[in-house]
Amino acid sequence: DGGITQSPKYLFRKEGQNVTLSCEQNLNHDAMYWYRQDPGQGLRLIYYSQIVNDFQKGDIAEGYSVSREKKESFPLTVTSAQKNPTAFYLCASSIDVRRTQETQYFGPGTRLLVL
Amino acid sequence: DAKTTQPTSMDCAEGRAANLPCNHSTISGNEYVYWYRQIHSQGPQYIIHGLKNNETNEMASLIITEDRKSSTLILPHATLRDTAVYYCIARTGGKLIFGQGTELSVKP
Numbered sequence: 001d002g003g004i005t006q007s008p009k010y011l012f013r014k015e016g017q018n019v020t021l022s023c024e025q026n027l028n029h030d031a032m033y034w035y036r037q038d039p040g041q042g043l044r045l046i047y048y049s050q051i052v053n054d055f056q057k058g059d060i061a062e063g064y065s066v067s068r069e070k071k072e073s074f075p076l077t078v079t080s081a082q083k084n085p086t087a088f089y090l091c092a093s094s095i096d097v098r099r100t101q102e103t104q105y106f107g108p109g110t111r112l113l114v115l
Numbered sequence: 116d117a118k119t120t121q122p123t124s125m126d127c128a129e130g131r132a133a134n135l136p137c138n139h140s141t142i143s144g145n146e147y148v149y150w151y152r153q154i155h156s157q158g159p160q161y162i163i164h165g166l167k168n169n170e171t172n173e174m175a176s177l178i179i180t181e182d183r184k185s186s187t188l189i190l191p192h193a194t195l196r197d198t199a200v201y202y203c204i205a206r207t208g209g210k211l212i213f214g215q216g217t218e219l220s221v222k223p
Binding site: 004035040041045048058088090092103105106108111 | 147149156157158159160161164202206210211212213214215216
């Protein structure tokens with residue numbers, strides 16, 4: 001089945017700890033995205049990547065880091081610098097971010113909780 | 116991207132049409148209107164998009180006014196599984212900017 005997978009579904013972080021959220025897609029999409037969603041709010045863009053080995057900051061990149069070493073994978077690290085990391089994290093992909101019409105496909109999400 | 120305005124919540128009876136409005140009065144000529152929905156604790160799901168003409172697919176219909184300042188998403192026969200938050204987004208490409216959306220509750 002084609003799609004986007006995110007793991008784990010739930011993740012717990014201790015104070016001062018870095019954690020990495022996984023996102024994999026087998027849709028052969030060039031572009032990938034990470035969003036954060038707080039309760040009752042819409043999604044906010046953290047980082048996006050148009051192509052392998054390239055990524056751009058979104059609206060709320062502080063305290064996060066990403067890598068894009070493979071087309072299929074776009075892991076997100078929540079660093080200890082992110083002081084309020086508790087949220088629902090969503091990964092998405094699309095064919096090409098530069099296209100005028102561009103549909104994004106989302107994974108099931110990872111819920112991060114701070115202990 | 117143009118700012119969109121949606122009602123916070125709406126109710127709809129099961130089997131009836133659900134009409135979800137969206138205002139995008141500052142939309143520019145090349146910005147598409149997209150609709151996504153998010154069922155609780157899941158990732159958003161693409162529904163439909165359009166530029167000027169009305170669009171229909173297996174999920175919904177999108178009606179865009181002639182001046183393009185507003186649109187309506189129509190779910191022709193709402194079911195309980197259509198209960199979700201519906202997001203209207205105007206974009207040219209690149210980033211999606213999600214507002215708070217409309218929480219649609221379909222009731223038996």
